[in-house]
Amino acid sequence: EAGVTQSPTHLIKTRGQQVTLRCSPISGHTSVYWYQQALGLGLQFLLWYDEGEERNRGNFPPRFSGRQFPNYSSELNVNALELEDSALYLCASSLFTYTEAFFGQGTRLTVV
């Protein structure tokens, strides 16, 4: 069974640009979560989507946004990139809201 897949694996962007990261959940999973893991800060909760709706978001500015498609895949958009947005962006999915989440390998974003 395929796990959570994320694309691209690595990305280099210039400050001020916009980026879109993609995530395909495990088949049958309807909840998708996005986390940011910057160096030394641990995993910070970004967004939670379930059944196509945004259910909750963490303490991030509005330039971080996303959506979930009818097939439950998801994308994370970051506008007006800043240097401190450089991080590993992780997507996870779960079968139901309160069950364990399984993570993808992440997208390493570097902003220069």
Added chain:
Amino acid sequence: EDQVTQSPEALRLQEGESSSLNCSYTVSGLRGLFWYRQDPGKGPEFLFTLYSAGEEKEKERLKATLTKKESFLHITAPKPEDSATYLCAVQAGGGSNYKLTFGKGTLLTVNP
């Protein structure tokens, strides 16, 4: 605000030297606690879910336990391949307030 604190931040063991990692938490409405293992540059790998005080789970050399305020990950006779960062996450809240909050992790190094 939900808080998860892991200790120690780093732990160095000799192969075969057993030890424990600690995860203490302050949350309202705990629904579950998860342990993950993360290798450098990779996404977290799910290990265990614990739902109630007194519960224990085992997998190979790892055993996770849960009390009302903390969880322990016991590592028995570790091997070099157990070297990784171990993350604890608590699942709290309900409805739109639900989220998974991670600790900063314990970096475990097992020397041969």
